[in-house]
Amino acid sequence: MSSNESTKLLWTAVGAAIAGAGVAVAVLKYSPARYSAPKDEEPSFPPLHQKRTSFIYENNASSSNSVIFPHNHEERMRRQITARAAVEEDNFMPRDSVTVRVPATSANMGPGYDTIGMAVDLWSEVTVERADTFEITAEGEGATEMPKDETNYMVIGCKAAFEAANKPLPILKYHVFSRVPFARGLGSSSAAIVAGIIAGLILAGHRLPCWGSEALLQIAAGIEGHPDNVAPVIYGGIQVGIHNGTRWVTERVPCPAGLQLVMFIPDFIGKTSDARSVLQPTISREDAAYNISRVAFLVHALCVGNLDNLKWGVEDRLHQPQRGGKLYKYLYPMIEAAENAGAACAYLSGAGPTVMAITAGASGDIFAQREKERSDLAVAKAMRQAAKEFGVQGQVVVTNVSNEGARVVKVVPPFSTGGITYRDNI
Ligand SMILES: Nc1ncnc2c1ncn2[C@@H]1O[C@H](COP(=O)(O)OP(=O)(O)OP(=O)(O)O)[C@@H](O)[C@H]1O
Numbered sequence: 571m572s573s574n575e576s577t578k579l580l581w582t583a584v585g586a587a588i589a590g591a592g593v594a595v596a597v598l599k600y601s602p603a604r605y606s607a608p609k610d611e612e613p614s615f616p617p618l619h620q621k622r623t624s625f626i627y628e629n630n631a632s633s634s635n636s637v638i639f640p641h642n643h644e645e646r647m648r649r650q651i652t653a654r655a656a657v658e659e660d661n662f663m664p665r666d667s668v669t670v671r672v673p674a675t676s677a678n679m680g681p682g683y684d685t686i687g688m689a690v691d692l693w694s695e696v697t698v699e700r701a702d703t704f705e706i707t708a709e710g711e712g713a714t715e716m717p718k719d720e721t722n723y724m725v726i727g728c729k730a731a732f733e734a735a736n737k738p739l740p741i742l743k744y745h746v747f748s749r750v751p752f753a754r755g756l757g758s759s760s761a762a763i764v765a766g767i768i769a770g771l772i773l774a775g776h777r778l779p780c781w782g783s784e785a786l787l788q789i790a791a792g793i794e795g796h797p798d799n800v801a802p803v804i805y806g807g808i809q810v811g812i813h814n815g816t817r818w819v820t821e822r823v824p825c826p827a828g829l830q831l832v833m834f835i836p837d838f839i840g841k842t843s844d845a846r847s848v849l850q851p852t853i854s855r856e857d858a859a860y861n862i863s864r865v866a867f868l869v870h871a872l873c874v875g876n877l878d879n880l881k882w883g884v885e886d887r888l889h890q891p892q893r894g895g896k897l898y899k900y901l902y903p904m905i906e907a908a909e910n911a912g913a914a915c916a917y918l919s920g921a922g923p924t925v926m927a928i929t930a931g932a933s934g935d936i937f938a939q940r941e942k943e944r945s946d947l948a949v950a951k952a953m954r955q956a957a958k959e960f961g962v963q964g965q966v967v968v969t970n971v972s973n974e975g976a977r978v979v980k981v982v983p984p985f986s987t988g989g990i991t992y993r994d995n996i
């Protein structure tokens with residue numbers, strides 16, 4: 571290379587470096603990538619009448635094409651939300667009628683008292699619509715037992731949604747087709763609460779902040795008092811929830827594929843309030859350590875898919891011994907019978923009286939699995955036999971974990987419009 575050529579190259583390099591630095595300074599100075607909400611401040615959604623596209627980039631609405639640095643995932647999230655909010659804006663107008671599907675849930679999973687819960691593939695469908703007179707009608711599980719007045723959790727949930735929307739509760743009529751066993755330890759109250767809240771929000775045309783806030787979870791857990799049922803109703807799968815001193819937070823625990831749920835559901839009702847009243851007010855340090863170890867084992871077993879460890883992971887000293895001793899004498903014999911028949915584990919579902927056994931099948935629907943891979947029939951028989959020995963009548967239901975939580979299945983007028991069709995044409 572001649573000295574002329576190398577001088578030229580040197581100047582080109584210097585020029586490029588200066589230009590690059592200039593661009594970088596400009597980007598740093600003007601890019602929304604610099605925008606950050608004050609620490610710990612949650613992004614709040616503007617009232618409906620404001621254009622959502624402007625609230626994030628108020629100072630620079632056209633800057634959405636500027637550079638996002640690789641580490642700036644918060645900025646990326648902001649932009650995604652902005653784009654989505656613009657598309658969805660039309661969907662947040664008041665509606666006349668809405669239908670929501672909500673799953674059953676199995677809380678505690680043994681030691682995770684008031685903390686862990688799993689969505690069960692067994693669904694209720696709740697329709698709420700504007701009407702001239704208040705009415706609740708029900709068919710299916712608990713149709714005759716559930717309250718038909720304002721104490722019904724569907725109404726309480728709806729009311730909370732309209733309060734969040736800062737709107738008066740209109741006259742509504744409710745219909746539920748319930749497949750979630752009523753007051754049996756499978757989360758019938760949480761399913762009703764979440765269905766009511768979601769229906770209310772959609773009827774009111776109200777949007778809740780979700781990212782970093784999960785306002786729906788806050789309202790639902792606030793009504794229920796703990797997140798172990800409401801979190802899996804909302805989000806599906808297996809959830810572990812805490813209150814961090816400020817708000818409820820829940821995280822999904824990975825769920826091994828192909829788990830089958832074999833549930834012995836007694837014919838009698840067991841109210842959670844009654845099942846809580848038999849618990850001791852305090853526990854020993856030894857029992858606390860026991861439960862901590864079991865919860866850790868349970869979550870680890872689920873994370874790594876080690877089903878052999880589940881039977882240790884569901885052990886508990888906080889509530890099952892007391893409830894088994896005072897209310898459900900069949901509990902421990904049934905757990906033993908289920909595990910002896912091949913269940914990976916068994917525990918008291920929620921506050922009872924249902925006993926939940928988990929068996930391992932191959933992935934795919936039960937009917938696509940080889941007989942040899944399934945132990946649900948043997949487990950079901952063993953549970954029925956144990957119940958018989960205690961004179962307890964009931965039914966066995968076999969289903970799966972649901973990875974999906976509550977979903978809206980019908981809206982009037984619909985979300986889908988000429989240009990965009992949402993799933994199920996809702
Ligand atoms: N729509 C509703 N569906 C079911 N239960 C309702 C509803 N509205 C109010 N309730 C009341 O909730 C109670 C049932 O909830 P409870 O917490 O006792 O059981 P669960 O939610 O089925 O079981 P768990 O919480 O142990 O999983 C009943 O006393 C019932 O009166």
Ligand SMILES: N[C@@H](CCO)C(=O)O
Pocket residue numbers: 677678683684685796798799842845846889920921
């Ligand atoms: N964690 C609750 C479950 C029922 O809501 C209990 O065991 O009482």
